[in-house]
Amino acid sequence: xxxxxxxxxxxxxxxxxxxxxxxxxxxxxxxxxxxxxxxxxxxxxxxxxxxxxxxxxxxxxxxxxxxxxxxxxxxxxxxxxxxxxxxxxxxxxxxxxxxxxxxxxxxxxxxxxxxxxxxxxxxxxxxxxxxxxxxxxxxxxxxxxxxxxxxxxxxxxxxxxxx
Amino acid sequence: xxxxxxxxxxxxxxxxxxxxxxxxxxxxxxxxxxxxxxxxxxxxxxxxxxxxxxxxxxxxxxxxxxxxxxxxxxxxxxxxxxxxxxxxxxxxxxxxxxxxxxxxxxxxxxxxxxxxxxxxxxxxxxxxxxxxxxxxxxxxxxxxxxxxxxxxxxxxxxxxxxxxxxxxxxxxxxxxxxxxxxxxxxxxxxxxxxxxxxxxxxxxxxxxxxxxxxxxxxxxxxxxxxxxxxxxxxxxxxxxxxxxxxxxxxxxxxxxxxxxxxxxxxx
Numbered sequence: 001x002x003x004x005x006x007x008x009x010x011x012x013x014x015x016x017x018x019x020x021x022x023x024x025x026x027x028x029x030x031x032x033x034x035x036x037x038x039x040x041x042x043x044x045x046x047x048x049x050x051x052x053x054x055x056x057x058x059x060x061x062x063x064x065x066x067x068x069x070x071x072x073x074x075x076x077x078x079x080x081x082x083x084x085x086x087x088x089x090x091x092x093x094x095x096x097x098x099x100x101x102x103x104x105x106x107x108x109x110x111x112x113x114x115x116x117x118x119x120x121x122x123x124x125x126x127x128x129x130x131x132x133x134x135x136x137x138x139x140x141x142x143x144x145x146x147x148x149x150x151x152x153x154x155x156x157x158x159x160x161x162x163x
Numbered sequence: 164x165x166x167x168x169x170x171x172x173x174x175x176x177x178x179x180x181x182x183x184x185x186x187x188x189x190x191x192x193x194x195x196x197x198x199x200x201x202x203x204x205x206x207x208x209x210x211x212x213x214x215x216x217x218x219x220x221x222x223x224x225x226x227x228x229x230x231x232x233x234x235x236x237x238x239x240x241x242x243x244x245x246x247x248x249x250x251x252x253x254x255x256x257x258x259x260x261x262x263x264x265x266x267x268x269x270x271x272x273x274x275x276x277x278x279x280x281x282x283x284x285x286x287x288x289x290x291x292x293x294x295x296x297x298x299x300x301x302x303x304x305x306x307x308x309x310x311x312x313x314x315x316x317x318x319x320x321x322x323x324x325x326x327x328x329x330x331x332x333x334x335x336x337x338x339x340x341x342x343x344x345x346x347x348x349x350x351x352x353x354x355x356x357x358x359x360x361x362x363x364x365x366x367x368x369x370x371x372x373x374x375x376x377x378x379x380x381x382x383x384x385x386x387x388x389x390x391x392x393x394x395x396x397x398x399x400x401x402x403x404x405x406x407x408x409x410x411x412x413x414x415x416x417x418x419x420x421x422x423x424x425x426x427x428x429x430x
Contacts, residue, residue: 002169019169019211022198042199043266044343055239055268061198062269065169066191066215112264116243131345132263 006067008033009077019065024048026064027074035075035104039134046133049105050074056112058132075104078111086157087111090150091143098137109133110147119155121148164201168210175217175322179299183320185210190322192235192274195266220273220324225250228330234273234323242267251292253334253427257284257352260338262345273323279371281312281402282346286372288328288336290363291352295327311370331356333386335427337419338366341406348407349415351375353423355386362420367412369402378420387428388421
């Protein structure tokens with residue numbers, strides 16, 4: 001057993017774990033944060049994407065023990081009170097999901113894209129940047145629309161915050 | 164994956180000592196290859212030594228006519244580094260077509276080189292650019308470093324610390340990606356520095372990355388895609404699997420080499 005201390009969605013967490021525990025297992029099984037999904041378990045599909053120290057990672061391909069001292073944000077940690085994050089709202093508004101399995105990873109990746117590429121995104125950029133996230137329902141069309149709209153909405157939020 | 168002992172050393176010396184003492188120890192860098200291999204039980208180390216807390220192993224720096232990249236530098240940092248884009252734009256391009264954004268946020272240059280996957284991208288860059296791999300013990304020329312599929316010159320207890328790339332006057336990388344894995348079915352890195360031209364091929368050879376000397380000779384006449392017209396490597400020694408047979412891979416190498424030269428000239 002080994003002990004890991006990290007911050008998850010703003011709360012400090014200390015857990016005694018088997019060293020082979022994956023980050024996604026720690027989140028889902030120990031902390032019961034089941035919004036982060038396991039799709040392929042081979043770092044292809046992106047259903048498990050969370051943010052570690054502000055950047056997107058595939059939580060099925062990282063040991064929980066590697067997260068010592070890290071700050072982790074999951075899909076449960078992005079809404080503000082009862083209000084959805086603008087990217088979540090955009091996925092709802094633009095019907096960017098059918099079964100919803102890939103959605104948490106899509107949204108966490110989408111926010112990461114905005115963090116890296118800014119809020120004015122074109123379709124080509126979004127499609128390229130989402131290549132690590134697989135959806136088997138919607139054919140991506142509405143997902144791409146949602147990401148572009150969500151990015152614009154995030155720009156609005158940033159402007160508000162600045163004012 | 165099978166159970167293992169986990170260590171997170173906070174100095175290079177401590178890491179080397181742990182690695183020396185471990186019966187069956189493996190270093191964990193970004194984990195984007197090792198962890199999937201452990202899940203598939205293709206690797207089952209008794210001890211895993213995480214390099215994530217070792218200081219001084221990251222960073223990108225231009226030192227005179229060389230670009231120096233720390234072994235634990237993430238792919239995403241190389242991809243977006245203004246220093247890399249200025250010194251060796253082909254290297255920034257290579258990283259941008261590797262894996263996907265989340266994988267690039269974790270994977271490291273040192274991990275990729277130590278693993279020496281026969282379809283990985285970085286080995287081609289190192290071989291074509293004539294890089295030097297610096298470990299905690301010595302300096303190894305890329306020509307001596309890659310020794311076959313998943314095999315390198317690294318000895319027991321040896322840890323890659325940084326990689327030194329001589330800055331070329333022109334360089335280009337092109338790869339034909341497997342659409343699902345994004346690994347190279349064939350990838351070619353060409354580099355010209357002074358009178359020296361080097362062409363390195365990844366993904367295609369059955370014993371890993373190799374230099375395509377015939378293409379290097381052809382490009383010495385004139386560094387242009389036309390110089391490679393009609394040139395295809397022998398199918399002997401080409402990898403053949405469910406994704407592509409030897410003849411197709413050999414053909415791809417020729418096409419990727421011409422495109423890599425085109426890209427090198429575009430700068």
